[in-house]
Amino acid sequence: MTKKFLLLLALVVFSCSAAFADRFVNLTPAPANITVGDGDFKIPNGMKISTKGLTTEMQAEVTQFVKDFNAATALNVKVAKKGQMEISRDSKVAEEGYNLEVTPRGIKLAAATPAGLFYGLQTIKKVLPANVMAGKPGAKGTEYVLPEMVVMDEPAYGYRGFMLDVSRHFFTADEIKRMLDVMSYYKLNRFHWHLTDDQGWRLPIENYPKLTTVGATAPDIRITDMHAKKQYMAGKPYGPYSYTKEELKDIVDYAAKRHIEVIPEVDMPGHFVAALVAYPEFSCAPWADRQVWTRAGVSKDVLNVADPKAVEFAGTIIDELAEIFPYPYIHIGGDECPTDAWETSADCRALMEKEGLDNPRLLQSRFIKQMADRAATHGKKLYMWNEVLTSQGADSVMLKDIDASIFAWWPADESVRKATANNLPVVYTPFGPYYINRRQAPDSAPGAGKGEDDVKRTYEVVPFATAVPGSEANHMGIQGTFWTEHVSDPEYMEHLALPRLIAIAEAGWTPQSKKNFADFQKRITADAELLDLGDYKYTKLYMLPPVGTSTGPDVPGIE
Ligand code: ACM
Numbered sequence: 001m002t003k004k005f006l007l008l009l010a011l012v013v014f015s016c017s018a019a020f021a022d023r024f025v026n027l028t029p030a031p032a033n034i035t036v037g038d039g040d041f042k043i044p045n046g047m048k049i050s051t052k053g054l055t056t057e058m059q060a061e062v063t064q065f066v067k068d069f070n071a072a073t074a075l076n077v078k079v080a081k082k083g084q085m086e087i088s089r090d091s092k093v094a095e096e097g098y099n100l101e102v103t104p105r106g107i108k109l110a111a112a113t114p115a116g117l118f119y120g121l122q123t124i125k126k127v128l129p130a131n132v133m134a135g136k137p138g139a140k141g142t143e144y145v146l147p148e149m150v151v152m153d154e155p156a157y158g159y160r161g162f163m164l165d166v167s168r169h170f171f172t173a174d175e176i177k178r179m180l181d182v183m184s185y186y187k188l189n190r191f192h193w194h195l196t197d198d199q200g201w202r203l204p205i206e207n208y209p210k211l212t213t214v215g216a217t218a219p220d221i222r223i224t225d226m227h228a229k230k231q232y233m234a235g236k237p238y239g240p241y242s243y244t245k246e247e248l249k250d251i252v253d254y255a256a257k258r259h260i261e262v263i264p265e266v267d268m269p270g271h272f273v274a275a276l277v278a279y280p281e282f283s284c285a286p287w288a289d290r291q292v293w294t295r296a297g298v299s300k301d302v303l304n305v306a307d308p309k310a311v312e313f314a315g316t317i318i319d320e321l322a323e324i325f326p327y328p329y330i331h332i333g334g335d336e337c338p339t340d341a342w343e344t345s346a347d348c349r350a351l352m353e354k355e356g357l358d359n360p361r362l363l364q365s366r367f368i369k370q371m372a373d374r375a376a377t378h379g380k381k382l383y384m385w386n387e388v389l390t391s392q393g394a395d396s397v398m399l400k401d402i403d404a405s406i407f408a409w410w411p412a413d414e415s416v417r418k419a420t421a422n423n424l425p426v427v428y429t430p431f432g433p434y435y436i437n438r439r440q441a442p443d444s445a446p447g448a449g450k451g452e453d454d455v456k457r458t459y460e461v462v463p464f465a466t467a468v469p470g471s472e473a474n475h476m477g478i479q480g481t482f483w484t485e486h487v488s489d490p491e492y493m494e495h496l497a498l499p500r501l502i503a504i505a506e507a508g509w510t511p512q513s514k515k516n517f518a519d520f521q522k523r524i525t526a527d528a529e530l531l532d533l534g535d536y537k538y539t540k541l542y543m544l545p546p547v548g549t550s551t552g553p554d555v556p557g558i559e
Contacts, residue, residue, distance in 0.1 A: 025147055026526045027127055028502060029187055029509035030519070032097075032156075037148030039104040041084075043128075046076050048083030055089065057114040062087060064257070065121045072132045073144055085109070087117070096189075097154030098123070102146045115259045116154075119187055123151060126185065133185055134533035157463075159427055159477030160508030161190035161263075162501055164493075165437075167197035167274070168296075168484040169221070170241035175490040177254055182498065182536065184258035186505035191255055192263045192331060192479060198273035198293035199485075202242045203266065205320050208279060208313065215278035216240035218292040222485070226445040226492040233294070248324050261327045263383060268314055269303035269367055270337025276301055282310035284341040284348065296485035298336045305367040306347035314367075315374040322378035329405070332371055335385035337364055364388070365395035372402035383407060386415035389422065396422045405476060409435075413466045420471035429479040433458040436500040437482045437493075440539050447486035447496070455524075455542050459503040459517050480504040491537045498531065498538035499524045 023036045051062055062079060070076055077085075084106035091112045093099055098111040098120030107124070111117040122133075127146055131138040138144075162183055164171065180191060195203045201215035221238035224231050243251075252262050268275075274292050276283040283290075284304045293299065304310045321330055339360035342348035348363055357363060365388070372382050383405045389396055390411075396418075399406075405425040408415035412430035419426035432438070436458065438449030464475045480501045487493050502524060506515060525544040 023147060024522065024526075025127055025149065026523055027123060027151075028520070028523045028527065029506040030514055030516075030523075031123070031151045031153040032511055032514065033150075033152040035150045037103075039148035041102050041104055041106060041146045041148065043073070043075060043077070043144040043146070044084070046078065047085060048080035049077060049085040049087060050080060050083040051087045053089035054087065054117075055114070058087075058089060058111070058117050061114050061117045061121065065125075068135055069125070069132065071137070072135055073138055073142070075144065094154035096158070098151075100124070100149070100151040100153070102149050104148060107146065115189075118259050119153070119155075122184065122187060123153065130527070130530040130533055134530055136533050155187065155509045156511055157475065157477030157508050159190055159479070160188045160505060161192050161427065161429075161477065161479035162188055162497075162504075163192035163194055163265075163429070163479055163481040165194040165197065165482060165484045166202050167194060167200045169488045170200065170202060170239070171484075171490060171493065173243065173247045173251055175493075176251055178490070178494070178534070178536070179497070180251075180255050180258055180260055181534065182501070182531075183260055183505075185530065186502050187509050188501070188505050189260050190263055190477075190479070191260050192265060192481075193251075194265045194267070194333075194483075196266045196268075196274060197271045198299050200239060200241065200292060201274040201278065203248075203264070203317075203321070204242060204245055205317055207316050207320070210278035211275060212242035213240050213278075215274040215292065216242045218294050220294045221488070222294065223488045224446055224486050224492060226489075226495060229445045231446045231486070245324060252325060262325060263327065263329055263331050264321055264325045265331035265333055265383075266317055266321060267333025267335070268317075268371070269305050269334075269364060270299070271333055271335065272303050273299050273301050276303070279313065282307065282313050284345040298338065300338045300340045302337055302341050303367075304345060304347060305342065305363050306345065306351040311367065311370055314371060318371055318374045319378070322375065322380055328380050329383050330375055330380055331383040331407075332368070333385060334364070334368065334388040335409070336387065337391075339363070359393035361391050361393035362395055364391075365398050368404075369398050369402060372404070376402075381405070383427075385409060386412075386419070389424070390415050390418055396424075399424055407479070409481065416464055416467050416471075416475075420468055420474045423474065425474045425476045427476045427479050428463045429481045430461065433461045433500075434478070434480055434504060435483065436480045436497050436504070437484065437487055438496075440496065440500070440541055445492065447492075448483065453500075455500050455503050455539070456517060458500045459506070459515070459520055461507065462512060463507055478504055478508045495537040495539055498536055499527070499543075500539075502527070 086108045088110045090110040093112040096115045098116045101108040109120045125133045128144050201211045204212050217239035221234045255262050277292050280286045342360045342363050381403050386408045406419040407427045409429050410431040433453045438453045439447045439451035440454045442451040444451050463478050531538050
């Protein structure tokens with residue numbers, strides 16, 4: 001009998017007993033398949049872990065697990081020839097999937113890849129007392145007990161992302177690491193880092209040092225005080241704030257250990273004011289008075305895409321970016337780029353005439369092709385927001401030629417349809433419920449939105465619900481997107497992001513047919529302990545009251 005057959009048999013045997021069905025297992029995202037028995041396996045002091053057929057990288061996952069597990073539990077588990085925990089390589093398991101079987105006799109875990117093994121080990125950590133996942137020593141006497149269960153798991157989507165805007169307000173490397181940690185608890189695997197915008201440039205570029213001095217300093221800054229529920233201007237300069245190359249590489253490594261790829265975004269040719277303040281010669285109006293933006297919105301001050309020197313400036317940024325970030329994609333934004341400046345620029349009009357471009361949006365398409373060619377010299381392809389495809393007059397054929405991928409934000413569903421009609425891969429991050437910087441209730445602290453996008457609404461989004469049937473191969477996945485015009489500190493960022501990011505993580509991993517908000521509510525309620533151990537801020541809305549109290553779900557207060 002094959003191992004898979006035995007696991008399936010175990011699933012069927014367990015499933016036959018309705019008595020097992022209600023046992024609470026605190027595992028988020030909910031697995032694709034789980035059956036729970038009524039037995040337990042208590043992890044003993046000195047438990048031995050055997051490994052079979054693992055690659056060097058998989059063996060390294062086990063070593064890391066042993067180190068982290070022992071630090072949290074002091075149980076002194078160790079790798080040995082034979083053990084109560086058996087980890088093996090099974091090439092038939094899906095890319096990021098794993099099979100886990102817990103019986104009163106021990107644990108069996110199989111995966112095909114380091115990522116799959118990592119997720120299997122994360123599942124074990126997640127189901128155990130919260131201190132294990134939090135990486136904190138447990139209280140004296142804590143028992144580490146797993147329920148009897150068979151889990152055959154793999155993610156619904158390959159792209160499960162979180163985007164953070166560090167331009168509008170800057171977040172330090174340590175603040176980002178906290179978010180990478182929480183992403184890894186919930187099996188998210190892409191950190192989309194929005195590094196530049198009108199309000200600040202945070203990416204060091206050796207050839208253009210003024211980007212991280214002039215371009216990284218705003219004359220003033222809006223502060224949101226989430227406790228006093230007030231916003232005000234600081235009345236003093238903000239910055240210069242940027243990362244060093246070492247910090248960027250350290251974040252890439254930190255994320256990689258958690259199976260998270262970092263996707264840098266440099267938004268161009270619009271949302272580019274900070275760069276143009278540093279280097280006005282690359283704008284359509286070098287003589288104009290300009291300053292790093294202090295407010296939200298869309299600027300008409302964009303890169304002069306008809307000037308070869310300005311295009312070379314952008315190309316050099318791509319070169320340096322490609323050196324730091326190892327993954328095969330970079331994001332060049334492309335959203336909200338008005339064409340007004342191009343329409344009045346003699347350079348741009350002459351270029352349109354020369355190249356026979358019959359609408360100014362084609363200047364952006366032409367620029368994208370130039371950046372795609374530049375990225376290709378580094379073996380990389382481009383991610384972009386949906387406007388590069390959905391703006392009137394954009395060149396969709398070019399996007400297919402360069403193998404672009406589209407981030408559908410607004411109008412998200414229409415953008416998905418248009419992307420897939422053009423056979424372009426697409427990430428779903430709808431404005432509103434997946435824009436998790438928005439207020440979650442009408443009486444939240446000031447910020448973006450009206451407060452309708454609470455965790456229930458976010459949870460109940462059905463990704464790609466209105467996509468054309470048969471377009472599934474192009475559905476890359478989902479992303480929680482966080483803009484920071486109204487969010488000036490990490491406490492408020494976490495408070496707004498959590499637990500909505502967890503709801504999105506479940507959409508990314510769990511099959512739609514297995515999602516259930518009432519069940520999710522119980523699990524996020526239980527996860528308050530995990531978030532508290534990490535001193536995370538989060539919104540308690542929809543978390544259930546403690547057993548024995550009669551109050552309803554918490555009002556959206558600030559914690
Ligand atoms: C966006 O929200 N402008 C992508």
